[in-house]
Amino acid sequence: MYDRVLSGIHFMSGNIACAEGAIAAGCRFFAGYPITPSSEIAERLAARLPAVGGTFIQMEDELASSIAIAGASWGGLKSMTATSGPGFSLMQEHIGYAFMTETPVVLVDIQRGGPSTGLPTLVGQGDMMQARWGSHGDYEMIALCPASPQELFDFTLRAFNLAERFRTPVLVMSDEVVGHMVERVEIPTAEALEIVERHQPPSPPEELTLPYHTDEVNRIPPMAPAGEGYRVNMTGLTHDERGYPTMNAEGQDRLVRRLVGKIRQHADELELCVEDGIEDADVVVIAYGITARVSQGAVRRAREAGLKVGLLRLQVAWPFPDARIARLAESARALLVPEINLGQLVREVERAAHGATRVVAVSHAGGHYPAADTILAAIEEVNK
Amino acid sequence: MTVLTSQAAMTAGDAGHPLDPELREGRIPHIWCPGCGIGSVMQAFLEAVDTFQLERNRLAVVSGIGCTGRVAGYLKADSFHTTHGRPIPFATGLKLARPELHVNVLSGDGDLAAIGGNHLIHAARRNIDLNVVCINNFNYGMTGGQVGPTTPLGAKTTTSPFGCHEHPFNLVDLVASCGAVYVARWLSMDVRRLRRSIEESFSKTGFTFIEVLAPCPVNFGRRNQLDEAAQGRMLVERSEIRNGADTREVAIPDEGPIVCGKFVDHERPSYLQLLEGLRARLQEHST
Incomplete structure (x- = not known):
C-alpha cells in the first residue's frame, strides 16, 4: 500500500486500476467530489496519495475540484479529478479554462445514464459529445476510452503523459461497467513505465519575457511552475505571447488557432x-x-x-x-x-x-x- | 500617506510611480474608473508585501473575474486570473502543491460571495492557509452595475431599478462564523490601517479575510445620489472603528455607523498543520 507503483499481477476493479495508473504516472494531487459510479477512485486515492507524499482533498463541489487541480498543476504537480455525468457537466467551464491556459490536468469520467441525475448506478455512454463540445468556444479534447481495468490503468497513465506533453486537459472517458468490472491487471515495474515530464523553460526567469512563445513546429510552450522566480502570468482571457490580455479579433484567432492546432496536427499520432x-x-x-x-x-x-x-x-x-x-x-x-x-x-x-x-x-x-x-x-x- | 520603504521605490526614478517595479511592464493604464477604490487597495497590498519583506519568489496572487479580478494580472508576482468565483479553490490547489508559497486571493464581493460563496465558506471552515482580500463595492461593476449579494436594501442598480429588495450579506460575520482566524473590515481610503491589517494577516497561519469597502462612483454611486466623491465621503463619514466588535453586530446598516476594524484574531489549527499531522501519523505507522 505504500509503494509508488504496485508492480505485479492483481485482481482489481477498473476504478482502482485508474487510481493506481494515476499514482504510477506521478499524480500527486487529487481533488474530487463523491459521485456514483466514480467514487472508488477518490476513495482509493484518499488512502494512497498521503502515503506517497501526495495530497488528496475532497472539495465542496465539482467546480472547485476541477479548478483546484489547475491550481495544483501550476504548483508543479501532476493533478487529477474523477467524476460522472452530473459532475462532468459542472466541470465543463474548467475544461475550457485548462485548455485556454494550457494547464495539464487529467479528468476521469465514469459514465452513467443521463440526462440529469438519471441512473446513478447504471451504465451510459451519453457523454460522448459533451466530452468534445461541452465547454464553450473552440477547443480540442483528447479522450481515451478504456474497455477493461487493465486499460483503465494504462490509459490513465497515458492521459498524464499526453496532458504534460501537450499542456492540455486530457479525459479518461470510461463507463460504470468498466469502472466496476474486476479483472486481471498487470502493473509493470516502475522502471518499465514510460513517464513524460513537463517541459520546463530552458531560460532563467529574467530572460523569459514571452512565456507563451512557441516554436512553429510543435506550438507547445514550456511551462514554468509558480515559486521559481518566473513571475508566472496566466489568464483565461485571450492573451498574447507575454500572457497579457489581447481583446481583439486578431489576437483571438492567433491564440485559438495555435491551441486547437497543437492537438489537431498530432491527431494521427494520437489515434x-x-x-x-x-x-x-x-x-x-x-x-x-x-x-x-x-x-x-x-x-x-x-x-x-x-x-x-x-x-x-x-x-x-x-x-x-x-x-x-x-x-x-x-x-x-x-x-x-x-x-x-x-x-x-x-x-x-x-x-x-x-x-x-x-x-x-x-x-x-x-x-x-x-x-x-x-x-x-x-x-x-x-x-x- | 504612502509609505515608501522598498528598495524598488528608491530606484524607481522621478518619472514613474514608486511601485512601478512591482507591476508588469505595459499593463498600466489599468481598467479602473476614476474614483474607484481598487487601486488604493492594490497599493496597500503591495506596500504590505514590501514592509512584511515577503520574498517575491514566494508571492502568489490569485484573482477571479470582475474589476478586482484584474489585480492579479497587473502584479509582477506569480499571478493567476481564474474563472468567475473560483479563485479560492484554485488557490487551494496551488497552496497544497506548493506550501512554501504565500498565496493571496484578491477578488470582489460578487466573485467571492455570490458565485464563489460556497468556496468561501468551505475555505474558512477548513482554515486553509490563504490570505483573502475581498473588495466590496456593493455591485457588479465590470458588467455595468448590477445588484449583488452586498447591495444595500433600497439601492438602485441596473437589475434593481426600483431599489434592491434583498438583504445583503454581512461578510465578516459569515466568514468569522465559518472559522477564519483573522477577520477585519476597512475602507479602501484608510490605506494605512488597511496596509497594517494586510501585513498582520500575512503573519497568521490559516484562513484570513479582510473585507475592504470601496466606492464605485461610476456604476453604483451615480445611480444612488452618490456621484463622484460622494460615496467615498459617505463611507468615511459613517465609518467607525471598533476593534474586537462582535461580527454579528457589524452588518452594514441602511443608516448610521459602518463599523470597521479587526474583529477576529485567534488561533486554530490550519489545514496544512492538520495535514502535516496526518502525514506524521502515517510515517510513524509505516516505520
Missing part, C-alpha cells in the same frame, strides 16, 4: 484503436468501452455463422479517427454503431463516412449495455 478482421469485412462494428467488449462476442458469433464481420474498437474517441473511418466506408457495405445513448458516436461515423456507405445505429438510452444478441441481430439485418 489508437484495435482492428479485428476489418480488411475484407462486409459489415464493420464500431464501438468503444463496454459496448466494444460486448460487440466482440456478437462479431465472433456472426463469423461462426459465416458472415464477414469486423470490429473497430476505438481506444481514443477524440480526436476522432476521421481518415480511418473514411477508408472503412470505402470497403465495407455497412458500418454498425452500437452505443449506450440515442445516437452520438454514430453521428461522427456518419460524418467521417461521408455517405460512402450505410451507417446504422444500435442505440439504447442507458441502464444496460446492448446485449450481444441485439448487436448480432443488427449485424444479420444489415447483412441481408
Whole structure:
C-alpha cells in the first residue's frame, strides 16, 4: 500500500486500476467530489496519495475540484479529478479554462445514464459529445476510452503523459461497467513505465519575457511552475505571447488557432484503436468501452455463422479517427454503431463516412449495455 | 500617506510611480474608473508585501473575474486570473502543491460571495492557509452595475431599478462564523490601517479575510445620489472603528455607523498543520 507503483499481477476493479495508473504516472494531487459510479477512485486515492507524499482533498463541489487541480498543476504537480455525468457537466467551464491556459490536468469520467441525475448506478455512454463540445468556444479534447481495468490503468497513465506533453486537459472517458468490472491487471515495474515530464523553460526567469512563445513546429510552450522566480502570468482571457490580455479579433484567432492546432496536427499520432478482421469485412462494428467488449462476442458469433464481420474498437474517441473511418466506408457495405445513448458516436461515423456507405445505429438510452444478441441481430439485418 | 520603504521605490526614478517595479511592464493604464477604490487597495497590498519583506519568489496572487479580478494580472508576482468565483479553490490547489508559497486571493464581493460563496465558506471552515482580500463595492461593476449579494436594501442598480429588495450579506460575520482566524473590515481610503491589517494577516497561519469597502462612483454611486466623491465621503463619514466588535453586530446598516476594524484574531489549527499531522501519523505507522 505504500509503494509508488504496485508492480505485479492483481485482481482489481477498473476504478482502482485508474487510481493506481494515476499514482504510477506521478499524480500527486487529487481533488474530487463523491459521485456514483466514480467514487472508488477518490476513495482509493484518499488512502494512497498521503502515503506517497501526495495530497488528496475532497472539495465542496465539482467546480472547485476541477479548478483546484489547475491550481495544483501550476504548483508543479501532476493533478487529477474523477467524476460522472452530473459532475462532468459542472466541470465543463474548467475544461475550457485548462485548455485556454494550457494547464495539464487529467479528468476521469465514469459514465452513467443521463440526462440529469438519471441512473446513478447504471451504465451510459451519453457523454460522448459533451466530452468534445461541452465547454464553450473552440477547443480540442483528447479522450481515451478504456474497455477493461487493465486499460483503465494504462490509459490513465497515458492521459498524464499526453496532458504534460501537450499542456492540455486530457479525459479518461470510461463507463460504470468498466469502472466496476474486476479483472486481471498487470502493473509493470516502475522502471518499465514510460513517464513524460513537463517541459520546463530552458531560460532563467529574467530572460523569459514571452512565456507563451512557441516554436512553429510543435506550438507547445514550456511551462514554468509558480515559486521559481518566473513571475508566472496566466489568464483565461485571450492573451498574447507575454500572457497579457489581447481583446481583439486578431489576437483571438492567433491564440485559438495555435491551441486547437497543437492537438489537431498530432491527431494521427494520437489515434489508437484495435482492428479485428476489418480488411475484407462486409459489415464493420464500431464501438468503444463496454459496448466494444460486448460487440466482440456478437462479431465472433456472426463469423461462426459465416458472415464477414469486423470490429473497430476505438481506444481514443477524440480526436476522432476521421481518415480511418473514411477508408472503412470505402470497403465495407455497412458500418454498425452500437452505443449506450440515442445516437452520438454514430453521428461522427456518419460524418467521417461521408455517405460512402450505410451507417446504422444500435442505440439504447442507458441502464444496460446492448446485449450481444441485439448487436448480432443488427449485424444479420444489415447483412441481408 | 504612502509609505515608501522598498528598495524598488528608491530606484524607481522621478518619472514613474514608486511601485512601478512591482507591476508588469505595459499593463498600466489599468481598467479602473476614476474614483474607484481598487487601486488604493492594490497599493496597500503591495506596500504590505514590501514592509512584511515577503520574498517575491514566494508571492502568489490569485484573482477571479470582475474589476478586482484584474489585480492579479497587473502584479509582477506569480499571478493567476481564474474563472468567475473560483479563485479560492484554485488557490487551494496551488497552496497544497506548493506550501512554501504565500498565496493571496484578491477578488470582489460578487466573485467571492455570490458565485464563489460556497468556496468561501468551505475555505474558512477548513482554515486553509490563504490570505483573502475581498473588495466590496456593493455591485457588479465590470458588467455595468448590477445588484449583488452586498447591495444595500433600497439601492438602485441596473437589475434593481426600483431599489434592491434583498438583504445583503454581512461578510465578516459569515466568514468569522465559518472559522477564519483573522477577520477585519476597512475602507479602501484608510490605506494605512488597511496596509497594517494586510501585513498582520500575512503573519497568521490559516484562513484570513479582510473585507475592504470601496466606492464605485461610476456604476453604483451615480445611480444612488452618490456621484463622484460622494460615496467615498459617505463611507468615511459613517465609518467607525471598533476593534474586537462582535461580527454579528457589524452588518452594514441602511443608516448610521459602518463599523470597521479587526474583529477576529485567534488561533486554530490550519489545514496544512492538520495535514502535516496526518502525514506524521502515517510515517510513524509505516516505520
